[in-house]
Amino acid sequence: MNSDKFSKIADSLRQYRRAELLDFQTDTKEEPINALYVDPLPSDAILKTVLLNNTTFIVGRKGTGKSTIFAKAQSELRKSKDSISIYVDVKSLHELLTTSEAPVKTIDDAEISETVYRAHLLRKGFLGSIIADLIKELSTSYQKSSLFDRWLGQKRQYKDAVESLEALAATVKSTKLTQAEIPILRIISAKTKESKKLLQSTKATAKIEAKLSSKPEAKGSAGSELFDESVSDNEVYKEYADAVLRSFPFQEIINQTREFLREAQLSRLFVFFDDFSELSWVDQKLFVDVILSPLNNASNETIKLKIAGYPGRIYYGKIDPGKVDTIGLDFYQLYKASDVQTSELAAIHYLERLLTTRFIKFQEKISSYFDPSQPLADYFRLIFEVTLNVPRLIGYVFLHCYLDKVSKGQQITASAIRLAAQKHYETVIAKYFDRMNRFAIEPFEQKLDRYNQQQLLKFLINAAKSVKKGITTGQVGGKYFDGLSNPPVSHFAINPSLEALLSSLESNFLVTKYHEMRDKSGKDVSIYTFFYGLCEAERIAWGYPRGRRDDRSYFVQRCFDYNAEIQHFLAQNKTIKCGACGACHDMKKKDMIEFYKWQCPECREGTCSVVSLRDDFQTEVEKLQKDTALPAVELDILEALNDEAVAMRAGDIAALVDVTPQLVGHRTAKLKDMGLVNKKKDTEGVVRSTITDKAKERYFGATSLTDSNEADT
Structure with missing residues (x-):
């Protein structure tokens, strides 16, 4: 063993996302990306797909190897004689927006506020920097490829072509205001002026939101934050994005790029955009609508885009998802x-x-x-x-x-x-909920804030522990679990419509989608698993027992169906929701939002109110009610057990619900597997049934969804 070598191996894996891995060139004796790259699929299938002449989105959580695939693809393209590639680190360029202020400029228009104007220049400067960097990298990559001899005999020399591109890049980066932008900037200014009091306390509000916000917004200036909020309205955003797009000479950019490639005798330009999903909502939309869509839709097959993003954080804009290749890097995909x-x-x-x-x-x-x-x-x-x-x-x-x-x-x-x-x-992972001021991957249409995500995780863990206890005591599962002293309860099944609820937890590796299958009723279910380290910390056995004849059906045993549990969680928990934009805010913000007369901090137009999360997921709840509803006879059996409040024989129950004892025996066995009924032999060896607390709370308790719905009506 060589401990130093092992340490470097571990380090190379932790740095798997890095585009070059150059730190390990001495150890590998060759270019690291070529030495260390291993395609996730046989025959380099992922790499070959990325190298196709199609727009490609690579989707995967952090650390799944998106940047490494890009680096390997670029390495292969360097061997090509008719193609060239460039790499744009979108996140790094975005730092220009989030860590710097725009130069102090004035505008001779009383209807456009300085705050809005400066924020606009920051945003436009970011977009211009991407375009300028793209042009710069095109020239640099060509020089590295040693293809200068291709310019022999050309009417226009390489130097002239590069100078034309550089001049165009300088124009784009200048962020010069155009007449097309003035009307929409006036509208945005009017919106911000309506919140004059808020503007005066911008810095204080920004500090509060930085501490409390559960969303991965950019750490820009207060002006940028107000600007983002103003353009979050769909109509305002569309007008603003169109104006910004018109302010860039995109047709000239595409034409000059195509002319450069033609004169260099190159047929394709591959552009790799990395860390695209780390942008805030407005920034990502503008990035797609102002840069990606024109490059993709108007380049006449000359420019091919390769974009890396996170699950749940992909905005396609005018790019048709059906006409691009999308590769998922997570295990189950x-x-x-x-x-x-x-x-x-x-x-x-x-x-x-x-x-x-x-x-x-x-x-x-x-x-x-x-x-x-x-x-x-x-x-x-x-x-x-x-x-x-x-x-x-x-x-x-x-x-x-x-x-x-x-x-x-x-x-x-x-x-x-x-x-x-x-x-x-x-x-690392458990500290996710404590990293309020650090970047946290969450879906755009965020349904639960961090506090509620934390509560949901605790709820799921407690549900797993409850199932484990039920199995070990024989109250759940019956003979299927015989012989298991420490039954694994790390996996659970949910309706696919509920997957969005777990997106944030999944992005942070607290849970992971594991498989898709059908349950015992033939319905589609998604199987999720807790992170192994979480299971170790919570003393939960991970996996499923192998070697059993029916181990393939382990995950769809009824006790692992968490649809009803999540339904109950949604019905119990509350959040602050905007009636206009639908944004959800942590209940900890209640005093602050109430102080501003319940104005939504997200859109600045809607009015917020305290609502049950059940209301926010009403569609999903309605679907779940179908999944958790029981046949009338089974509800009758539960009602009889609840009303009598004693252990009952099948015959006694049958007499109350007017069915045969055999039917009661069959149905109570099913209800036992679902954790709704306990069955135990008495001193005379007769099997008696009792209702569980879980069934009482769900179907007859004051907090059950059934009672809540009745109260609402």
Whole structure:
């Protein structure tokens, strides 16, 4: 073993998103991206798809390898004689907007406020910087490709062509105001002036919102924040975006770029836009509508776009999603199969290729680092379960294994890997809810603020613990779980319509979608799993028992159906919601919003009110009611048990609901699997049924959705 080499291997995985990995060139003895790249699919299928002449969106959570795929694609394109590529780090350029102020400029128009004008210049400067950087990188990439001889005999020399592009870039970056922009800036100014009192306390409000905000907004100036809020209105935004687009000489940009490529005897320009999803809502929309859409739709097949983004944070604008390639990098998308075991095997095969290649390129043998008391294949499976193949998570797990084992000259054991996952959860992932002032990935149409997400996570964890207790005591599941002393309860099933509720938790790896299948009733369900480290911290067994004849149906046992649990959570929790834009705000902001007469901090036009989250998800709740509703006879059985409040034989229940004892026995067995009925033999060996607290609360309690709906009517 070589502890220094292992540390570098771990570090290279943690830095998997970096475009070049140049820190490891000495160790790999060749260009790192070519040495270390392992495609998630056999035969380099992902790479080959990215290299096709189509617009491509690569979608994956942080650390799934989007930037590495881009780097490898660019490396391959450098070998091409008829194509050239450029890379634009959108996030880095965005820092120009968020960390600097626009130059002090005045405008001879009393109807346009200085605050709005400066904020507009910042935003336009950001967009102009992207275009200017694109033009600059085109020239730089061409020079690096040593293709100057192609200009021999051309009427226009390379220097003249580059100077024309550079002059165009300078014009674009100047942020000169055009007549097309003045009318919409007047409208935006009028909107901000309506909140004069708010403008006077901008700095104080900005500080409060920075502390309390649950949304990943840009850390711009107060003027920028007010500007964003003013253009959040769809009509205002559309007019503003059109004006900004007209202010850029896009047709000239495209024409000159195409002419440059033609004279250089190149047929394609590939543009890689990275970290596109890290922009705020308004910035991302403008980026797509002002830059991506024109490049994609008006370039006459000359310019091909490759864009990296996060799940739930992709805005297509005028780009037709049906005409682009979209590649999902998360486990359940890449390796989707008819059964979960096939998906797992495909994922583990990739993990084995990834790690084996990594160790070989660092001149190390992977088996020497793991305790030989278990087969190496077992370690590959465990690492997959712990990380679900996210390279950056693998790197963090290896880092903890290095600190706990390898640095001390000890081999890695299975328990060390599980402990590493727990440490990463406790030191990084669990702190998600405390990082209020740091960037947090959340979907645009955010349904739950961070506080409610935290409550939802706790609710789900408690539900899992309750299921575990029910299984171990025999109250849930029946004979299916016989022989399991520590039943795994890490996975749960929900209706696909509820997936948006878990987007924020999934983005932060607290839960992950695992599989899609049908439940016992033939309905489509989405299977989710808690992060392995979370399960270790909460003493929850992860996975499912293998080797059983019916292990393929483990996840769809009725006790793992959390539709009703989430429905109950939605009915119980409240938030502050704007009636105009639909934005949800943390209840902690109640005093501040009330102080401003319930004006929405998001759109500045709508009026907020305290509502139940059930109202915000009324459509989903209505769908769930169908899933959680019971046949009349089963409701009758529960009602009888609730009313009698004693343990009852099947015959006694049958007499009350007017059915046969056999039917009662069959239905109570089903209700037992759902956690709604307990069945136990009395001293005489007769099976008696009682209603569970879960059933009481759901169907007969004061806080049940049924009673709430009745109260509403």
